[in-house]
Amino acid sequence: MQRDLNAILEHIAQLNELNTAGVPAMAQVGEMLGGVVDSTGNSLREDAVRPSLDRAAVMACAPESDGRFFKVPKVIER
Amino acid sequence: MKLESLTIDRTQAAMASGEMTATALAELYYARIESQDVQINSFLALSRERAMAQAAKIDGIAAKGEALPALAGVPVGIKDVLVMQGAPATAASLILKGYIPPYDATAVTKLEAAGAILLGKMNCDEFAMGSSNENSAYGLVLNPRALDRVPGGSSGGSAAAVAADFAVATLGTDTGGSIRQPAAFCGVVGVLPTYGRVSRYGLIAFASSLDRVGPLTKNVKDAATMLQVIAGKDVMDATSSDRPVEDYVARLAEPVEGLRIGVPEEYFGEGLDEEIRAAIDGVLDGLKMVGCVVKPVKLPHTKYAIPTYYVIATAEASANLSRFDGVRFGLRAEEAKTLSEMYRKTRDAGFGAEAKRRILLGTYALSAGYYDAYYRKAQQVRTLLTRDFLAAFAEVDVLVAPVTPTPAFKLGEKTDDPVKMYLEDIYSVAASLAGICGVSVPCGSTKDGLPIGVQVMGKHFDEATMLRVAQAVETGQRSA
Secondary structure (H helix, E strand, C coil): CHHHHHHHHHHHHHHHHCCCCCCCCCCCHHHHCCCCCCCCCCCCCCCCCCCCCCHHHHHCCCCCECCCCECCCECCCC | CCHHHCCHHHHHHHHHHCCCCHHHHHHHHHHHHHHHHHHHCCEEEECHHHHHHHHHHHHHHHHCCCCCCCCCCCEEEEECCECCCCCCCCCCCHHHCCCCCCCCCHHHHHHHHCCCEEEEEECCCHHHCCCCCCCCCCCCCCECCECCECCCCCCHHHHHHHHCCCCCEEEEEECCCCCHHHHHHHCCEEEECCCCCECCCCECCCCCCCCEEEEEECCHHHHHHHHHHHECCCCCCCCCCCCCCCCHHHHCCCCCCCCEEEEEHHHHCCCCCHHHHHHHHHHHHHHHHCCCEEEEECCCCHHHHHHHHHHHHHHHHHHHHHHCCCCCCCCCCCCCCEHHHHHHHHHHHHCCHHHHHHHHHHHHHHCCCCCHHHHHHHHHHHHHHHHHHHHHCCCCCEEEEECCCCCCCECCCCCCCHHHHHHCCCCCHHHHHHCCEEEEEEEEECCCCCEEEEEEEECCCCHHHHHHHHHHHHHHHHHC
């Protein structure tokens, strides 16, 4: 694992060949296209109450649950 | 009915004329999968009950003589990183073992609403991380065109199933090449839609700024039909675009004459297989013959695409995969006395080697002392890579390039060296980072009979033009 990670980091070090001073960082494609999410909020959905997934169905996916909460081993040690 | 020649419109026509029922066709596919997929291993789960209920519904519509939807009776497979209510969703990882999601991905809902029969879930690399499908926790997938070779990855099962006629079409996902590369290796068509064109709701996230959902099919027209069905704004995915979806199928009829085809010289350098180079030269000659204007273009930052990708994708993966903690779904390690011990043991047992490697790398790249050197740097180079494409697309309508440097490689050939495996994505990751659309189209085979694919890349949201050129390539192959 260590050998692999070192090899990958070495490959990634190539990025240092580029001078990126003043180049904006890009986190999302939309930024380059004038915004996928409209800044005026036009492409956001209406803030309305909508039905969500059934709680019982969601809780049933958990390894351990009492139907209302997810159960986990103790968090605080004495 | 010969499954080999079954395309989407032929299936739909057979349903409409009464030549075949959806129920009988689904049974035919299941019989074929059960007898032959033992060897290929493209399916991880079959969703027979849901498929047969949908088939009966389609047959009911056909019996009444009512109009059938675009995908009526079409048997499809869903890559196992997309959730389907009632069918196990594993992302080919042990950490999701036993998880049966209570909802459908939007793309899955849309396919079924259009009449498709959902046969089951397709094998893939764990969390879609890989280029050979060798990272699945549930076994290798063999390439149906050459059984000693990988099918590509990460959508290896999705590509293999179309190539082996276990489904008429499948859904895959592509983060750095995971639809286009296996499509090329298996000799099928695979589409990477523009980022935002298809909803990611219900996709188990790997790298959210890169992940896309797209179809794998036998031909370009089927790909256009599938894309038209799954594309569009979804209130459940804020990054989905509200641009209207074009009629991709209708637009295939427009001539390609006069279109400007860019050939990025950086994609034809050292390391490209000579037979692939020759096949793509043939494609370019064919496009010239039908009136396209072929000209060289430059994408100067191409060599930095792989390192950029492996910083951004792993950083996002390290954040996304933190949700797998043994609390809400999937695996939980037994015999843990404290919460932190439970997390540690669950993740140690549940994640495979490649997922661990990428989580560690991504966490490192995002850590306080290294954030600027790695993550921020990569985000800046991502801007440069995207600007390269925007500049090229000011001069041409599409780009034509290889999909992969080599044809399908042998099983086990690259598993020892992750950097070598990552370099497999050298011609596919730049389009992923820039958010543009791309398609892999078969364009011949090597002297050993291995499929060769060519990549057509289009402007953001210009799938229509990209698919027209792809179809011209396909037509050229048929007449060659």
